[in-house]
Amino acid sequence: MHPTQTLFLCALTAITGSVSGQITSLGKLTFEGPLDEEEDLSAVAILGDSLLVGSDEGTKVQILQPDPTNPSIYRVRPDLDINMLVSKTELDIEGIARFKDTNVFYVAGSHSLKRTLLEPNATKEQNLAALEQIVFEPSRFHIYRLEMDLRTLKPISKRGIGLYRLLSLNPVLKRFIQIPSKENGVDIEAIAVKGDEGDKLHLGFRGPVLRENLVPIMILDFNKPEDYKLRYLDLDGLGIRELVKVKGGFLIIAGPSGGERGEFLIYYWDGDDGVPDRGKTKSKLKLLGQLPTPRGAKAEGMTLLEETKEHYDVLVVYDGVVRGLPERFRIPKRK
Numbered sequence: 001m002h003p004t005q006t007l008f009l010c011a012l013t014a015i016t017g018s019v020s021g022q023i024t025s026l027g028k029l030t031f032e033g034p035l036d037e038e039e040d041l042s043a044v045a046i047l048g049d050s051l052l053v054g055s056d057e058g059t060k061v062q063i064l065q066p067d068p069t070n071p072s073i074y075r076v077r078p079d080l081d082i083n084m085l086v087s088k089t090e091l092d093i094e095g096i097a098r099f100k101d102t103n104v105f106y107v108a109g110s111h112s113l114k115r116t117l118l119e120p121n122a123t124k125e126q127n128l129a130a131l132e133q134i135v136f137e138p139s140r141f142h143i144y145r146l147e148m149d150l151r152t153l154k155p156i157s158k159r160g161i162g163l164y165r166l167l168s169l170n171p172v173l174k175r176f177i178q179i180p181s182k183e184n185g186v187d188i189e190a191i192a193v194k195g196d197e198g199d200k201l202h203l204g205f206r207g208p209v210l211r212e213n214l215v216p217i218m219i220l221d222f223n224k225p226e227d228y229k230l231r232y233l234d235l236d237g238l239g240i241r242e243l244v245k246v247k248g249g250f251l252i253i254a255g256p257s258g259g260e261r262g263e264f265l266i267y268y269w270d271g272d273d274g275v276p277d278r279g280k281t282k283s284k285l286k287l288l289g290q291l292p293t294p295r296g297a298k299a300e301g302m303t304l305l306e307e308t309k310e311h312y313d314v315l316v317v318y319d320g321v322v323r324g325l326p327e328r329f330r331i332p333k334r335k
Helices: 003-011 124-131 164-169
Strands: 023-028 030-032 041-047 050-055 060-067 070-076 093-098 104-109 143-148 155-161 187-194 200-207 214-221 224-234 239-246 249-255 265-269 285-290 298-307 311-319 327-332
Touching: 023 285, 041 104, 041 311, 050 093, 050 298, 093 200, 093 239, 093 298, 104 187, 164 224, 187 249, 200 249, 214 239, 239 298, 249 298, 249 311, 285 327
Parallel strands: 030 070, 041 093, 041 298, 093 187, 187 239
Antiparallel strands: 023 327, 041 050, 050 060, 060 070, 093 104, 104 143, 143 155, 187 200, 200 214, 200 239, 214 224, 239 249, 249 265, 265 285, 298 311, 311 327
């Protein structure tokens, strides 16, 4: 068992908390210290006995370590902050994924545009002018490969690629790359690494959601992104908010594709394409249950703690609430 998994499970004394369908809370964690944009946590991954977290409004990947006297408390190490900026704007970190148990991590920006928000105290004329403004922020259009020193917890190397050109040339996605993300434009919200085929990146899209409710997943090699493939899943109108590698496939957090409120559901996906072929699809997609979500929160970051024959234990962080409200859940498998 991984050291961090041991700490998480040692902190668990009983299965308590809310239950939604079959998904059960195993208890909450607490993040303490100077978090970057603490109400916007959107990504989490495990590094040794530490956690890596990222914010969709911030500019850093941050490292948190367990309190030696209380393993349910994780403290930010500001001296280990990893600055991800390539310009003076937010990176919009939407996913962090580790390649197997190596020292290699991938960090995904959203590759999205945004429309300027309306201001409640502004004049009508000012808000109408804001509606006309669509913002392009270069830092959002990157996927990074981080190689970490597992002893010092500092990066050895950082390399980035951008997918804007590939997206703008794709016959399906090119019509959505110029649309703001919350209006069904391109919005990459998840990244996972399928280690049994080399470090194949799987990028899950919150949007666009296409006709027949199909949402894209982009599969590529970091060193040869132009050889990418697209697969599609029908999540009943929802977008992908997180993607986590497990045995034989992936766990998906599915949620609203725009800014509307809605449920956050957990699916198991075997990795095959969901586009119909003569009325059938190759992919196996299983709904495992509804993820308990605090009011006003959005489930956007998840990492695997333990997998058994019967269940997955995961850690989830939420966007839209102070300090991410990190919580552990047990997700039973479906046969």
